[in-house]
Amino acid sequence: MQTASDLPHVLIIGCGFGGLEAARSLARAPVRITLIDRSNHHLFQPLLYQVATAGLSAPSIAAPIRHMLRKQRNVTVLMAEVERIDKAARCVRLADGQALHYDQLIVATGATHSYFGRxxxxxxxxxxxxxxxxxxxxxxxxxxxxxxxxxxxxxxxxxxxxxxxxxxxxxxxxxxxxxxxxxxxxxxxxxxxxxxxxxxxxxxxxxxxxxxxxxxxxxxxxxxxxxxxxxxxxxxxxxxxxxxxxxxxxxxxxxxxxxxxxxxxxxxGVAASPLGRTLEVPLDRAGRVIVDGRLNVPGHAEIFVVGDLAAAQSLEPDGSSRPVPGVSPGAKQMGRHAARTLVARLAGRPEPAPFRYIDYxxxxxxxxxxxxxxxxxxxxxxxxxxxxxxxxxxxxxxxxxxxxxxxxxxxxxxxxxxxxxxxxxxxxxxxxxxxxxxxxxxxxxxxxxxxx
Amino acid sequence: MQTASDLPHVLIIGCGFGGLEAARSLARAPVRITLIDRSNHHLFQPLLYQVATAGLSAPSIAAPIRHMLRKQRNVTVLMAEVERIDKAARCVRLADGQALHYDQLIVATGATHSYFGRxxxxxxxxxxxxxxxxxxxxxxxxxxxxxxxxxxxxxxxxxxxxxxxxxxxxxxxxxxxxxxxxxxxxxxxxxxxxxxxxxxxxxxxxxxxxxxxxxxxxxxxxxxxxxxxxxxxxxxxxxxxxxxxxxxxxxxxxxxxxxxxxxxxxxxGVAASPLGRTLEVPLDRAGRVIVDGRLNVPGHAEIFVVGDLAAAQSLEPDGSSRPVPGVSPGAKQMGRHAARTLVARLAGRPEPAPFRYIDYxxxxxxxxxxxxxxxxxxxxxxxxxxxxxxxxxxxxxxxxxxxxxxxxxxxxxxxxxxxxxxxxxxxxxxxxxxxxxxxxxxxxxxxxxxxx
Missing domain, CATH: 3.50.50.100 (FAD/NAD(P)-binding domain)
Known part of the structure; x- marks a missing residue:
């Protein structure tokens, strides 16, 4: 019998809209997931300005990650800071020195603000x-x-x-x-x-x-x-x-x-999360990781980047491509797409079509x-x-x-x-x-x- | 005609249960009031442990002081730290160097925790x-x-x-x-x-x-x-x-x-607020200011101390006296009593009976x-x-x-x-x-x- 520890280990870094959606899309997949975030909550960022201007209290727009995912038994949530990703060794290094090995990696650490060098x-x-x-x-x-x-x-x-x-x-x-x-x-x-x-x-x-x-x-x-x-x-x-x-x-x-x-x-201004740099792959001018239509890093089918950290293109029905904007629906759609691609590959089924962003x-x-x-x-x-x-x-x-x-x-x-x-x-x-x-x-x- | 600035100036330090009750009890009095607190909110302290244990968000048990008192036009609320009280000059000194003169002073800065010297x-x-x-x-x-x-x-x-x-x-x-x-x-x-x-x-x-x-x-x-x-x-x-x-x-x-x-x-352990010491009057062993039945400091009828900072006695109906416990009803009752005594004196009316604590x-x-x-x-x-x-x-x-x-x-x-x-x-x-x-x-x- 196959035990849980034989299952492929999917590591997701970041629990914003992209990472959370990826984890949820893997709920029924035969994988074990570790979701790492440096805070203990998923934040509904579109309403963050309401907390800053005293219109809402913090718990109204932030929910504990492990509570949201408590029923999804294939997820282990860890609150930790990831310091760097080691592609060659297939592991990530935490700030406390621990190393976590992965079989599949989804990086969704988003963006931070940028002062343009000031x-x-x-x-x-x-x-x-x-x-x-x-x-x-x-x-x-x-x-x-x-x-x-x-x-x-x-x-x-x-x-x-x-x-x-x-x-x-x-x-x-x-x-x-x-x-x-x-x-x-x-x-x-x-x-x-x-x-x-x-x-x-x-x-x-x-x-x-x-x-x-x-x-x-x-x-x-x-x-x-x-x-x-x-x-x-x-x-x-x-x-x-x-x-x-x-x-x-x-x-x-x-x-x-x-x-x-x-x-x-x-x-x-916003700038991509600095963790992207530790992947040592091509970045765009804003520091975002350039990904292909599978949301994979070039040459690494086991590494996906989704959300604001990804410089992704949407393949339009007419065959043209256009950049995916840095908005929450984009992050969610990417998280779902990465999860589906990953599951199809593990099952040896045909992969879904390249990513297409649906603009609502x-x-x-x-x-x-x-x-x-x-x-x-x-x-x-x-x-x-x-x-x-x-x-x-x-x-x-x-x-x-x-x-x-x-x-x-x-x-x-x-x-x-x-x-x-x-x-x-x-x-x-x-x-x-x-x-x-x-x-x-x-x-x-x-x-x-x-x-x- | 008497203008506002001719009115006696009542200074209240601290907006816990005692200070707030004193300010409210002076709503119709011919005085101008300045209420100083070092935070911007009145805190419902009995439920603070619920915030600490994640059961309530902070705004549920804390209300902005100036919002609570916005309709009481005789109160000016200042958010500031009082450094010391100068009885002789009848003024208090703020941390930023400002000095505020008072005609009547109500000190209600409560207690803090004490580590018994550790x-x-x-x-x-x-x-x-x-x-x-x-x-x-x-x-x-x-x-x-x-x-x-x-x-x-x-x-x-x-x-x-x-x-x-x-x-x-x-x-x-x-x-x-x-x-x-x-x-x-x-x-x-x-x-x-x-x-x-x-x-x-x-x-x-x-x-x-x-x-x-x-x-x-x-x-x-x-x-x-x-x-x-x-x-x-x-x-x-x-x-x-x-x-x-x-x-x-x-x-x-x-x-x-x-x-x-x-x-x-x-x-x-709790200890009285250190501001009490700057009054330079007798304190009890817990650092509380010893007050008389009017809640006045000895020899200074213009200074009242109420709430957890006061070592007050309740005059019982049988003529005995017992210490007032450090609980919120005690602070509120003292705040109200000080305000009433103050108003009666300013109006030249007989003062109320000495303070008696009603235990609910x-x-x-x-x-x-x-x-x-x-x-x-x-x-x-x-x-x-x-x-x-x-x-x-x-x-x-x-x-x-x-x-x-x-x-x-x-x-x-x-x-x-x-x-x-x-x-x-x-x-x-x-x-x-x-x-x-x-x-x-x-x-x-x-x-x-x-x-x-």
Whole structure:
């Protein structure tokens, strides 16, 4: 009789949309699977900006991986960091020194944010990829208003009430729209010395329009909706410097400009996970692993790369090919395709046709009652697009309970204009000490009695 | 006409149960209030252990202070750390150097945990007072199981599956009961290499019985219920050392004993907030400020101390006096009494009678369907006490939305045996590097292929 340890060992690295889908697609396959992720949860990343802006709590969009897969008995889940992949030895090396051998490998470690070689900007302009990022950003945004209320002079307060979002892709647009909503609605009547609605939200984009992945007409409508929410949109603005005090821009005419802002959000660039490099195979300019129509690495039929880490082409019905976009449906479809190819090969059956990406359209939300949608032949924006966005996202949220809770949270937020997760665990003094040394000094020794 | 800035300035430090109640009791008083807290939220501390054990998300038990008080126009909320109180100058000094003058001061900064002079234990045995503590503990508990699953050898795993709770007051009992429930029910079927139900939860108590504040018969019942949940209870066990590898005990016969455990929770001692010392008035042995029947500091009718920071006496109807216990109803009643006394004095009206604490009884939960209650002449335990505990806590939770969400979370947890907030934002490598250096080394270079 064949025992479990005789079965081929499939190692999946990363439990985002691609890795999770691959694992699930192998549920009935005669393999034993090890799924490794460095965090203990699968994250529904499209809603991560809601955690960062205090609209949702973390557990609403993150589920423990081993709980999601508890019934799939052929999967062992390990929480560990993979340091490198050794193709020749067919093993991966963990950060604690363990080595895991594989027969088949699926790499799905996705992307991280990229500062285009300016890693020193990361400290001042955090990005948004993990739950830890979201908590950091939530604290930064909420404590900026607290700090402004605490300061005595208007000129000291201003930089704390300026919010700059860099990059007008879907994440940047969502962040900017939500920040404007927080300033204008959520915090209304809660401060006595400052007026939060006087906060300014500036969305900077290097290219000519927001939401470049959409048709120009939808970009225009998105910009109009953002401006309606109070966001200042600046396109063709090139960021040349970021520090603790703000951002420096170069405009198209070469003129430099400085914007004082204590809160800067980075939504401008992504780079492939560095694990791809350890495969020692050709990468594209963004660091993604170039894969064939089987999603295999050249010369290694036992190694698949799926999701944002893969530079994959979709073979269209007309025989042409086009790049697969870095979106969650792409990752899921790749994960499924890799699993099917792997199973067919192990069974000695014919492999499925080369990967083809099915495009269900694009959706981006902007803020309260504002969104744009490009679905099949339909393009629409505004309230209906927002409702559509809302239901699509709730539909795809993993786990019935999460869906219900998120729906309730949103219904409540809609009626009350409130955001219930406005809680930060950082205490006050860390902020005062680390974020604003100069302001603290200038406020020192100023005797003050608060006015109404 | 009298303008707002002519009104007496009441400064309240701390927005726990005492400070919040004082601020609310002054809603209609002709004063202007500044409420200072070092965090941005009021915390419903009785349910903090639920956040630490992944049963609730943080926003369910924490509400932004300025949101709670937004309609009370005479309050200015500041998020800041108070460094010291200067009685002579009638001002408080903030960490950023600002000084705030007061006419009346209410100090309500509560208590923190105390390691009885062994502050080096704090690193290995975190306590539970703030949200940050709860997140740290949640990560420690969940990652201990992850670490055990990752390790190869049984003797390496064992210390990760031993959980020690020190101190069998209400918090310690709740933590121990919930940890046992997590090991036996929540994580069932989710691991492939370890059996989480083989985890051991040990509750250590220095005195002769658990829940000392309760009658001995209820202590006995609580211990029986704990043991029914799988907790090992050890009374009269004196902890003499705590380090990264475990705990060392001294038994009553003087025999020393070592318990290997990677997760140790401190629930043994509280100490008054250190701000009390800056008042430079008499303190009791626990560092609490000794106050009179008006809750005033001796010789300073303009300074009130309420809540866990106060060593207050309750004047009983028979003329005797007894100490006010450090529980939330005590803090609330003191906050209200201080506010009333203050208002009467400002108005030139007779002051209320000296403080009298109304005891509504004591309640402690132990785990699923297990609790003890001592209410008036009624003493009961088990399922009914647990239901009673549940409804009392939901009733007192602040904010209607929180109540509804917590009720839903608990209903779901009850039916499913699940805990939905099992999310930690710490990535794996930090754990491998910081928590278990020796285990990581011993696992290094061990070639491994996971078994089913």
């Amino acid at each position: 890693e020193d900007w990361a400290e001042h302009a955090p990005g948004l990829k993990t739950l830890a990022d979201a908590f950091k950003l939530r604290a930064k945004v909420l404590l900026a208003f607290e700090q402004a209320e605490l300061l005595q002079r208007e000129e000291e307060r201003r930089p704390w009430l300026n919010f700059v979002v860099i990059g007008a892709g879907p994440t940047g647009v969502e962040m900017a729209g939500t920040l404007a909503e927080i300033a204008r609605h959520t915090l209304k009547n809660e401060f006595r010395r400052i007026d939060p609605s006087r906060a300014q939200v500036l969305l900077l984009e290097g290219s000519a329009r927001v939401l470049q992945a959409f048709k120009p007409e939808l970009s225009a409508r998105a910009q109009a909706q953002l401006e309606g929410l109070g966001v200042q949109v600046r396109c063709e603005a090139r960021v040349v410097a970021i520090d603790a005090e703000g951002v420096e821009l170069e405009n198209t005419d070469g003129r430099r400009e400085r914007i004082a802002a204590r809160t800067v959000v980075w939504a401008a 359209g694009a959706l981006a939300t902007i803020g309260r009652k504002a969104a744009v949608a490009d679905v099949g032949r339909l393009r629409f924006s505004g309230y209906f697009a927002w409702l559509f966005w809302l239901f699509v996202h709730i539909y795809f949220l993993i786990g019935f309970r999460n869906r219900l809770v998120v729906l309730m949270d949103w219904a409540w937020a809609y009626w009350s204009f409130q955001r219930y997760a406005r809680v930060v665990s950082e205490p006050a003094p860390q902020i005062a000490a680390s974020v604003q040394p100069s302001a603290a000094k200038s406020a020192a020794r100023s005797e003050a009695s608060p006015a109404q | 502050e080096d234990w704090a690193e290995h045995a975190p306590g539970l007072k703030t949200l940050a503590d709860a997140f740290k503990l949640r990560a420690k508990v969940l990652l201990a199981f992850e670490q055990a699953e990752l390790l190869q050898r049984e003797e390496e795993r064992r210390p990760w599956l031993n959980f020690v709770v020190i101190g069998a007051g209400p918090t310690g009992v709740e933590m121990a009961g919930t940890l046992a429930e997590i090991a036996r029910h929540t994580l069932k079927n989710e691991f492939r290499r370890i059996d989480p139900s083989r985890a051991q939860v040990l509750l250590l108590e220095g005195s002769a019985r658990v829940l000392q504040a309760f009658k001995p018969e209820l202590s006995a019942r609580a211990q029986a219920q704990l043991e029914g949940l799988g907790v090992q209870v050890r009374c009269e066990a004196r902890v003499v050392a705590i380090d990264a590898e475990g705990v060392e005990l001294e038994n009553t016969d003087g025999r020393r004993e070592r318990i290997a455990a990677r997760t140790v929770v401190w629930a043994a 009884g004591a309640l402690a939960t132990i785990g699923r369907k297990a609790a003890v209650a001592d209410v008036g002449r009624l003493r009961f335990s088990g399922y009914f006490a647990w239901l009673f505990w549940l409804f009392v806590h939901i009733y007192f939770l602040i904010g209607f939305r929180n109540r509804l969400v917590v009720l839903m979370d608990w209903a779901w947890a009850y039916w499913s045996f699940q805990r939905y907030a099992r999310v930690v934002s710490e990535p794996a490598p930090q754990i491998a590097a910081s928590v278990q250096p020796s285990a990581a080394k011993s696992a290094a270079r061990s070639e491994a292929s996971p078994a089913q």
